[in-house]
Amino acid sequence: MKVRGTAVATSALALCLAAAGCGPDDGEGKGSGGKATASRTPEASASAAPEAGTTPAPTPTSDGRTLTEAELAKVALTTGEVPGYEVAPLEGTDERGTEESEDEACRPIAAIINGSPEPAPAAIVFRTAMDTAEEGKDDQTVVTEILTSHPKGGAEELLRSVREAARACAGGFRTTSEDGPSTYTGVKTLPAPGAGQESFAYQVTGSLEGVRVPLVFHLVRTGSTVVTFYAANFLGAAVPEVPAALVTAQAAKLP
Template sequence: MKVRTTVVAAGTLVLCLAAAGCGPDGGGEGAGEKATASRAPASGSGTGSGATATPGAGSPPVPTPTSHGRTLTEAELEKVALATDEVPGYAIAPLEGTGERGTEEPEDEACRPITAIINGSPEPAPAAIVFRTATDTAEEGEDDRTVVTEILTSHPGGGAGELLRAVRDAVRDCAGGFRTTSEDGPTTYTGVRALPTAGAGQESFAYQVTGSLAGAEVPLVFHLVRTGSTVVTFYAADFLTARTPEVPAALLTAQAAKLP
């Protein structure tokens, strides 16, 4: 089988990293079996509000604040989440196993916003949360299928904007890497850097966190898209190579278009 750039749902979201022990420093055997190939590149750079993110350049300019909008309920998040046939070539389904979240705690509090997302629990705590996976139907039966994970969260007041601001600051402050501890032991992330975004929604930000698996680099990529009080976090990882995985731009733009 040809090994290609991979995008993974990592078992049960990033819980595979933090709870099941198959991510950085966890050494679990399931990681390679769940690796999936990404053929569609993310597009362009910049955010929906005009701010840009340059890889390695730290935090981009903070966009001008916009209306918070109405805080969606869980039922409303379910309705605006992507569904099968809305993005050609991708099957959308609820993510299994989200009742148990990761337990990683950062040694440096400045890195907590990043760790919270790795745990599958973005901060500030949302009023409602919904999980989805998007799977490339053209790769049916392949071991390295494209599987992208989404977390949709709604935040009262200015919580959605606060989430993105906190993550931007953490990416800047934790660029040299950080360590965490959990019930499964310590984890080391060797570096953090901003990435170009697809410019979806009212505001967007992307970054890479690099961990390790059996001594090999494991790049984890996160794209955050905000519209009003809703934030969608897309997750991708590469357990087979050290190359930065890419979240298909079609998923980002299609999901952003459904947000009220």
């Protein structure tokens, strides 16, 4: 995700995921507000999967433990681990989004937009990664990470449910929230870098005050831990980028 200046990077992200402050409008130009943002087009080097959006990779070993919040924080990326990116805790995550899908089949996608992946995790940690080379630019790249740990089977269920929802909701869906209705006009799978034991990527298209807004999500699972990467473009129609370097570096830290 890219933002208008670094000063609003964290707050814009918190508004979007935690408080639905930059969610799509109701199709009549009644957007829910929030900071405008933008991002780059995904690199062509991302590898496609046999099933679109899923990339098989050499299976890493995992102890399968359900991590505590403190343990999740220890395995989260830190500044210096990916050259050119500053990583910090994401502020404003105490209040999450309240969007509820009108179609139950699309609920897993709405839950991630809210910043609350389902099934409910045992622990959750938020981070934000910013491209320091673009500091001060209107379109600075900012990516959110949501690290979640799950009881046995929960991590696999999260990936499975999101995959199924992406297929079922390809034609779009509507949600209702405290801020009113929102319309998402389409969901499609994307190529995902091979990482972790399982990975999946998809794009959700909404609108902000009548303007097309592409949102991109990459999910990576190793054992009982899932990392969801989020990027958005609120300044143009180009599909935003989740840099593969962030995905692979974070996946490599998962136990």
